[in-house]
Amino acid sequence: SAPPPQTGVATLAKAVLAIADKPFPMRFSGPGADMLKSLAPHASPTVKMAAANTWLFSPLLVKETARTPAGAAMLHTTIAPTMLKGSPKENVLPQDAEAWINYRIAPGDTSADVMARAKRAVGDLPVKLAWVKTPDEPSKVSSTSSEGWKTLSALAGDESKAPVAPALMTAASDSRYMGPIADDIYRFQPLLLSVKDTEMIHGTNEHMTLANVERMVRFYQRLVETAAK
Incomplete structure (x- = not known):
């Protein structure tokens, strides 16, 4: 050639x-x-x-x-x-x-x-740049003074026995579709993961332990019951 x-x-x-x-x-x-x-x-x-x-x-x-x-x-x-x-x-x-x-x-x-x-x-490289699909803009930052945050953070602290802090979710989720109808969206899962565990996310052998599944069910049950009072 x-x-x-x-x-x-x-x-x-x-x-x-x-x-x-x-x-x-x-x-x-x-x-x-x-x-x-x-x-x-x-x-x-x-x-x-x-x-x-x-x-x-x-x-x-x-x-x-x-x-x-x-x-x-x-x-x-x-x-x-x-x-x-x-x-x-x-x-x-x-x-x-x-x-x-x-x-x-x-x-x-x-x-x-x-x-x-x-x-x-x-620069002047002969390439074309275009979005594959319409891009999602950053979601609105949720409040840390609302009743929803107070309830969620209190339960999270009680469950984990650790300090609770807001953070930026760096993954995409379907929660973004709730943006037009919700004042705040808290993307939280009560999982216990080591640094090594996080390496499997979107990677080889991605899975969730049964202990974490049980922890999530128990937490969300408490969250619904507490919020309904």
Whole structure:
């Protein structure tokens, strides 16, 4: 074969890397910041001091939180190339090459921000950027002063015997369809998971233990009974 100096696959690879290598900046705001502030009273004196003086220590808090992928995802819009499509055979140049990139848009950003940033990243590379489907904008941040939150957090603390804090759900769920009719949506499951357990989510051997199933049934029963009083 006589491949051209720049193949479609090579151009696509450059575009994907250009986008992935320009992540959204992390910021100490929104649900991620609220979580850290809520947990600070139960943390070390150093963390307490930093959380009480975010005007000075927010860069340090961001750095420490971002040490894990789960922590980093709480602080910015995430970029994850997930699928590539090219030639059906190893010895045939593809007529077209495609890539899919998954974004989880953080509160404070919009789909327009995402597209604009991606276009700036690829520059003058001969690629076309488009949404596969109409993107979902970030959900409204739910209140932590409502009666619903007070009931949920009280039961969660009683069940887990651990501090309770709001957090950013970094996955998509059908709860977004409740947005037009609900003032607040709390995406909470009373599961006990180790850090290693979280690696199986959307991965190999994804499962739930019977103990967690029982825990969920018991918790939701108490939640309904308490809310109905």
